Amino acid sequence: MVVYETRKQRVDRKLDLVLDLVQTINVGLQSLSDSVAALTLTTQRIEKEMTVDFTALTAEVAAEKTAQDSALTLINGIAAQITAAVTTADAATQATVDGLVKQLSDESAALAAAVAANTPAAPAPAPVAAPADPAAPAPTV
DSSP: OOOOOOHHHHHHHHHHHHHHHHHHHHHHHHHHHHHHHHHHHHHHHHHHHHOOOOHHHHHHHHHHHHHHHHHHHHHHHHHHHHHHHOSSOOHHHHHHHHHHHHHHHHHHHHHHHHHHHTSOOOOOOOOOOOOOOTTSOOOOO
16 A cells, blocks of 8 residues: 655645754754854953053053163262362362263263163064955955
8 A cells, every 4th residue: 555645744744854954053053152152251351361451560661760860860960069069179189080970971871871772672563464456366265
């Protein structure tokens, strides 16, 4: 005995297959959505960890610059005060004072050179990407 399906039965069977397929796609999409959400949270956490607070560093650099400037001012001021104080000295005293003034000036120059040598250069600007060639073929996925 041969059993033939009616047209309605064939449509119902195919519709059941389509519904099963849609259900499988929904499960896959939900899994993909969960993965994207987890990846987004991970990315946000990493971005937060990578954020640097430059406030303390900027304050430290400013304090260091102030201390260095003060040291240079002090050294240069001492040399000027010694020179001004010994305007009527004999030749031997004047030679000693001149030597001290030169030593202070040399130390001031050495300090200024050390500060300049240990100050990092400004970073080079980031390269700018060339515009895409409109004649180039589109990338395939």
